[in-house]
Structures are given as structure tokens and as C-alpha cells.
Amino acid sequence: MRARPIDEPNRVSSQLELLFDLTFVVAVAAVTAQLAHQIIQGHALDGIVPFLQVFFAIWWAWMNFTWFASSYDTDDVGYRVLTMVQMAGVLVLAAGVPAAAEHADFGFVTLGYVIMRIGLVVLWLRAGLEDPARRRTALRYAVGISVVTVGWLYHSVLAPVSAELPLFVLLALLELAVPLWAERAEPTTWHPHHIAERYGLFTIILLGESVLAVSRGVAAALKTSEISSPFVVIAVSGLVVLFSLWWLYFLVEAGEGLSGRRDRSYLWGYGHYGIFAALAALGAGLEVAVEQSGHGSIAGPFTVGYAVAIPVGVFLMLLWMVHALVVAESVIHPVLLSLCAVVVGVLPLAVPWIGVHGVVAAIAVSCVLLVAVTIAVNHVRVPAPDFGTVRGRRR
Template sequence: MTTSSSKRQWGFRTNLLREDGEHADRVSFLELFFDLVFVFAVTELAHTLVYAIDKGQALEGILQTTVLLLAVWWVWVYTAWSTNWLDPDKTPVRWMLLILMLFGLLMSTSIPEAFGDRALVFVTAYVVMQIARSLFTALGLGRFTPETGLNVFRLTIWFAVSAIFWFAGALVDDLTLRLGLWGVAITIEYLGPVSGYRVPFLGRMVTSRLAIRGGHIAERAGLFMIIAIGESILVTGSAFAEHPIEPAGTLAFLSSLIGSIALWLLYFSRAESGGSRFIRRHDNPSQVAANSYTYLHVVLVAGIVLVAVADELVLAHPESPVSFTGLALIYGAPAVYLLGNLLFKRSIGAPWLRSHLLGIVTLMVFVLGATVVVPGLSFVVHSCVSTIVLIGVVIGEELDFRRNRTLQLAASGT
């Protein structure tokens, strides 16, 4: 893959790329170690939203947490893309990840006060991670895969432009204006892949020529899902430990735990392995990875964070009559997860799953009708109903796949 053209000799002389071979797609232990920072980040996002809801600032908290979640996800997913090309077992790449962990911890610890006194710390850590990692990756690729290196360099320029709005937001005192400026910054970054990271004089990237190791990116996304679902269980366990053991609280704990198991089954029973196979067979694997594992997975992660928030509220007030905010979270959070799961599975070749569509509709009906038809029910009752719906979707999905498999076998005459 090395070019002989002297005009294209740029970047590091040392070959930092992953080598081809039996274990080329393997996720390294260092990558797993790096992900520990994001366990803390996702936990802080959930706690921050719970705190905002307790203060009666649900809408403001949701908007702020959404921007922060999109930033956390973006820095993680682009690091995953970097290690899809660069070998984490090579010393320079290893040091890059360790330094990113340091800044990632600064970013994560600043999340509760990102719209307070630690805005500048949050932004500085985030921007340094995005620009420094992208520039390092571009230099690591430039000499050996010039076209991919140039693509990542385009990405670096886009991060530099969005940094203007990140810092501008951090330096203003008005929280609404800060939210708006940060919203502009994250919108620029999320529009980057859609526009092909077009840059004056450099043009745009061609995704069909972008090398991708499908097995690695699928496994990395799957591991992040485990982290996010694990965070939900941690929040549930911590909240349960802080309250006396009583029937309503215990029922709320069991409902939350079973719900987390259902989330795990909905992702890992079918989608995780299917994504890797679909990428390997597709004519444009990088486009599939960009759609399925870059954009759609953030909906899944958002659903998990919201489920964790709902579980914490249920455990804190199991026997209290549910508010509309609580109702929207208890039923809306799993609906967001099911939507992300449905779109992800569709993007990797699955049909439109009736189980997921029916589950989303059922959850939305409960949000709109529960307070009218059965007003006054407690948090824990609604939590149990939501969990039952998720269990029904898990069973329905299995029946969907078996039915589709039977039809495929009948059509092929076997």
C-alpha cells in the first residue's frame, strides 16, 4: 500500500497501521481500558439529567444532556475509527490513547458543571481530543495510505472550525446562548460525514474508497453498548443501595434489572453479529459503518441513558404517583432504544421488525393515555408495565426472525 510518488510522501515514517492477518480485526485490551473513561462519562450524563429533573428543569436538562451526549459519543466513535486504522499495540498509538484517556477523564468529570463553572475545562478537553487525535491519525496514515490520510486531515479542519463555536459558548455566561453555540458546534460536526467533509481546494472524501475493518468497528460498537447497559445497571444498583429494602423498592429494582437484560437481548441476540457480516459483504462497507455505527448507535446510547434516568427516578419514588415527566421517561426511554434498535437492524439488512414497531406504538399509547385512563398509578407500576412491553418485544423479535427464516428457506426450496 506504500506509494512511490515523492509528492505523496507525508506523515510519520514509522508504519503505525494495523497489519493484515488472522487477528487484524481484534479489539485490543488498551481499547477496552480506554473505554473505562466512557463508563464514567455516561454515568455522569445520567446523573446530570436526574439532577435537572429533580430541580424542575426537565426540558432544559434534556437539551443540555443531549448536546453533551452527542459530544461524548462523537469523541468515542472517532477514536474507534482511528484505532480501526492504527494499531493500538504499537507504542506511539498506545501513548496517543493513554493521553486521550487523561483528557477524556477531564471531559467526563466536567459534565455536571459543563453548563456551569467548568465549561471551559469541558470544551478544552473535548477540542484537544478531537483535533489532536485526528491530526495524529492523519499523519499516521499519510505515508502509507495517502487518500485515507487526506480524508482524516479534512476531518481535522472541520473540528477546528467547530472549535470556534465550542469556545465561544464556553466563554459566554448566558446558558441559553451557550446551548445555542454548542448546538451549532455539534451540528457542524455531525453534518461533516454527510457533506463528505468538503474543504476548499481539497474537495470531499469518497467513502467508497475509505478502508474499513468491519469486524473491528462492529465489535467496538458492541463493547460500547455493553458499557452503556452496564452503566444503567450501576445506576440501578447504586440507587437501590441508598434506600431501605421494602417491597415497592425491591419490585422497582427487579423491574429495572429485567429491563436492562431485555435491552441487552434486543441488541446482542441478533444485531451485533449480523452487523459484522453485513459490512464484510457490502460493496461500500465504510458507508454502512458510517450510517450504522456512527449515527444510528447514538440513538441506542441515548435510549440507554434515558432508561437509566427513568430507573433512578423509579427507585427514588417507587410508590409516589407518577408525574407526566416521569411517565414520559418510563415509557419514552425504551421507545427511543427500540427506535434506534429497529433502524440499526434495518441498516444491516434486517426487515422492518413488526415486534419493534408494535412495541414503540404501545409505549407511546401508554405515555399519552395512562394519565387519562388510569391516573394516580405509582412509578413502580408503570415501570413494570414498561418492562413487560420490552419482554414482549424480545419474544416478538424472535418470532419475527424465525418466521422470516422459514420464508427464506421456503423461497430457496430447501
């Protein structure tokens, strides 16, 4: 197991990484469905903290494997088997999501998380054994992950109820600190374009989960009523919102930026927790909005409106922040983006006059306008390329 080159040409996600991502589809679907259930039952505030906790476990496990694989993807038998172990842990974690969301029982979630960490620790130990140049870094990762995993076991089994949330926050901060500490010995050779592609793929997975969530809401609404105009408006507007957010995210190609600003990779990567969580929460909000149009929800209209608006606003603001870290000049103008986020945040107040379907439609229109104006501004500002001078140059 030797470190892969930082500038390896044509580096893309492997088939094993794509299969690995599919297990997270199950986990994200489970946590999104539970959040939607809490909102529908009128317990939105009670469901937010468990959602963020479980999603942290999902995101962090995915991120740890992704960055390891970017440096040490040997794709041999041992690597594949240990990846399968981590995939099994994801499925165990997904099975424990309902208990975590409904009863604050994180036993199975912790078990799945520990299984994933065991696979990752063994991979780091192997890297330390077979890559002498970065042995200290690999061993720091292995030790740091192991120590924090013991903390998670204590949190799940022995910690008093009153200390569970503060201890969770402490352990989460320690998890975030492990890469900062380990990489100080000798930085790993993660590939910037590969990392950017992996994050883009996970963004697409989360957008796909939102489409699935909307389809669940459609099925639930059809059980309680006939197709109505609000139902159609919400379903179509939800798809437009998701398409607009996809468009905005991929306006910036992060690979080149990460290549020249490797020191900002921590903030860039950690900032995606909020982006990914917002997309997952948006799926839950759209599911509830569609179901509410069929009178299948006891949640109030203001709650449903904000269940869609808040994730969209959070996504927009964090998107600008992570883009600003890796590009010299943001493609999306911060004033336009901030204005759109403010408008989206205010729109649910109009529920008494335009209804939930009107709010979701207005959010969709706001996002479309942001995309349209951004494209128009950049089309005017950026001159057309002279293909006679860039022929043969790698873009």
C-alpha cells in the same frame, strides 16, 4: 502507520480500546447522575438539553477514536501515548459535567473535549505523513477537526449567552460533516465486524451504567424508608427492561450488513447517538423511579413514569431504524416494535391507578412480550440450518 486491511480476519477490539472505553464509563456515569439529580429535584425539562449536549461530546469523541482505530491501530508507543492523552481528556470532561448540568458552565467540558481532539488531530497528521495513499483524507480530518475545535473554544469562552444553543447546534452539525467531507478524498479502511463489535461493547457499557444508576437509586431509597413492595417491583422490573433491550439490540449482527453496505455506515453510526443517549437517560429514569419508591424524590409520578417510558420508546424506534439500514429484512418486525413503543409511551398515563411501580412493571412486560414474540416469529420463519452443508463455512 499504514491502513489496516478491510477484510483482516479475526479482527477484534484490542486491550487498549477496552481500557479506553473504561474512561468513558466515568463520563457516562457523571452525566447520568446529573440527569437523575435534575429529575429528582423537579427540573427534568431543564436538565434535558445540557444532558444531550454533554452526551454528544462524550459520544462523538468515543466514535471518532473508534473509527480511527479501526483503520489505523498500530499499537506502538506513539499510538498508545496519544490514546492516553485522549483518555485524560475524557476524565477532565467528566469532571466538568456537574458545572455544565447545574450552571450551564461548559468550561471544563470544553477543555476535556479539546484535549481529546488534540490527541486525535496528531494521530491523523501522523497517518497523513506515513500513509501516502490516504494522505488527503487524513489531512482533511486534521484540518476539519481543528477548525471545529476552535469553534468550540469560541462557544465556551466568547459566545453570548443568547447564541450558545444555536452555535452548539451549528458546531455539532459541522462535526458530523467532517467525516463526510474527509472520506470523499479516499475512504478509510475501517473494518465492519470490528466496528460492529465496538458499538456493541459501548451498548453493554451503557446498559451497565443503567444497572449502576439503579443501584444508586436503591441506596438512596434505603436511606429514607424500609424495603417495600413497590421498591422491589421497580428494581426487578428495571433489570428486566435492561435485559430485554440488550436482547433486542443483539438480535442483529451488524458486521455482515456493514460489510455489504459501507455507504450506509454514516447513518448507522450517527443513529446510535439517539440509541446510546436513550440508554443513558433510561439509567437516570430508573434511578429516580427506584428512589421515588422510597419517597426520596420531589418529582411528580407522571414525570418519573415518563423518565422511564420515553427512553425505552426512543430506543425501540431508533433500534429498528439502524437495523433496517444494514439488513435486508429486519429480525424485529416494525409493526410489533412500533406497537410496543406506543404502548410504552401511553403507560405513564395509568400512574393514578397503578402507580409508578405498576408503570415500570408494565413497561418490562411489554418489552418481554416483544422479545418473546420476535423469537417465536423468527423461530417459525427461519429454518434450522443443515450442518452437513454449512460445515467449514464461516458464519
